[in-house]
Amino acid sequence: QKEVEQNSGPLSVPEGAIASLNCTYSDRGSQSFFWYRQYSGKSPELIMFIYSNGDKEDGRFTAQLNKASQYVSLLIRDSQPSDSATYLCAVNQNTGFQKLVFGTGTRLLVSP
Amino acid sequence: DAGVIQSPRHEVTEMGQEVTLRCKPISGHNSLFWYRQTMMRGLELLIYFNNNVPIDDSGMPEDRFSAKMPNASFSTLKIQPSEPRDSAVYFCASSRGSALNSPLHFGNGTRLTVT
Numbered sequence: 433q434k435e436v437e438q439n440s441g442p443l444s445v446p447e448g449a450i451a452s453l454n455c456t457y458s459d460r461g462s463q464s465f466f467w468y469r470q471y472s473g474k475s476p477e478l479i480m481f482i483y484s485n486g487d488k489e490d491g492r493f494t495a496q497l498n499k500a501s502q503y504v505s506l507l508i509r510d511s512q513p514s515d516s517a518t519y520l521c522a523v524n525q526n527t528g529f530q531k532l533v534f535g536t537g538t539r540l541l542v543s544p
Numbered sequence: 545d546a547g548v549i550q551s552p553r554h555e556v557t558e559m560g561q562e563v564t565l566r567c568k569p570i571s572g573h574n575s576l577f578w579y580r581q582t583m584m585r586g587l588e589l590l591i592y593f594n595n596n597v598p599i600d601d602s603g604m605p606e607d608r609f610s611a612k613m614p615n616a617s618f619s620t621l622k623i624q625p626s627e628p629r630d631s632a633v634y635f636c637a638s639s640r641g642s643a644l645n646s647p648l649h650f651g652n653g654t655r656l657t658v659t
Contacts, residue, residue: 476587476648530575
C-alpha cells in the first residue's frame with residue numbers, strides 16, 4: 433500500500449462545477465496535510481493546509497480532513513479552466529520533523 | 545523575495561558523468577529539502593537539512609548521490625556517476641522553521657536527462 437494515494441485521473445469537470453479531489457494516507461500518526469497545485473512543467477505551489485478534523489475554507493477552495501478514515505479531500509467551487517492542473521496531496525508523517533510524503537497527484541481538467 | 549533559486553534549469557549529460565545541481569533557499573528559511581519527481585514515482589524526498597545539518601537522508605537512492613549545505617544560503621546535490629535512470633526533475637524546497645505546518649516553497653526545478 434502506498435503511503436499517500438490519489439486517483440491519477442484525469443478528473444474532467446465543466447466550468448462552474450465543483451471539483452472534488454480525494455486522498456487517503458496510511459500513517460495514522462500523520463499530523464498535517466497539504467494540497468499543492470502543479471501546472472505542467474512548473475513547480476508545485478501550496479494551495480492550503482489542514483491539521484484539524486473538519487473543513488477549512490479559503491476562497492473557492494475547501495479542504496476536508498477525516499483522521500478516523502485517514503482521508504483528505506479538496507473541493508474547488510466554481511471551477512475555472514485555469515484550475516486545470518495536477519493536484520498533489522502531501523502528508524506530514526509523525527516523525528518529529530517536517531517530512532512531507534506526496535501522492536502522485538490527480539490531474540484535473542476543467543472544460544469551458 | 546526572489547524565491548528558491550535552482551540551477552541549472554536543464555542538464556543533459558552522458559552516463560558516467562558527474563552532475564551537480566545547485567540551490568539557494570529563501571533568505572531566512574532554515575529548512576531545505578531536495579525532491580526528485582518522475583511520472584512513475586511522483587515526488588520523492590531525497591534529503592532534508594535543518595540549520596545546514598542533514599537530518600534525514602534515507603531517501604537518497606544510493607551512494608552515487610550526495611548532498612551538502614555548507615551555509616544557510618547554498619546547497620548542492622551531486623550524482624557521481626550518473627545513470628539513465630537518474631533522469632528526472634529535481635526540486636529544491638525551503639521552509640521557515642521545522643513546524644509541522646510550515647509550507648514548502650519550491651524552486652523551478654532542474655530537469656536532468658542522462659543519456
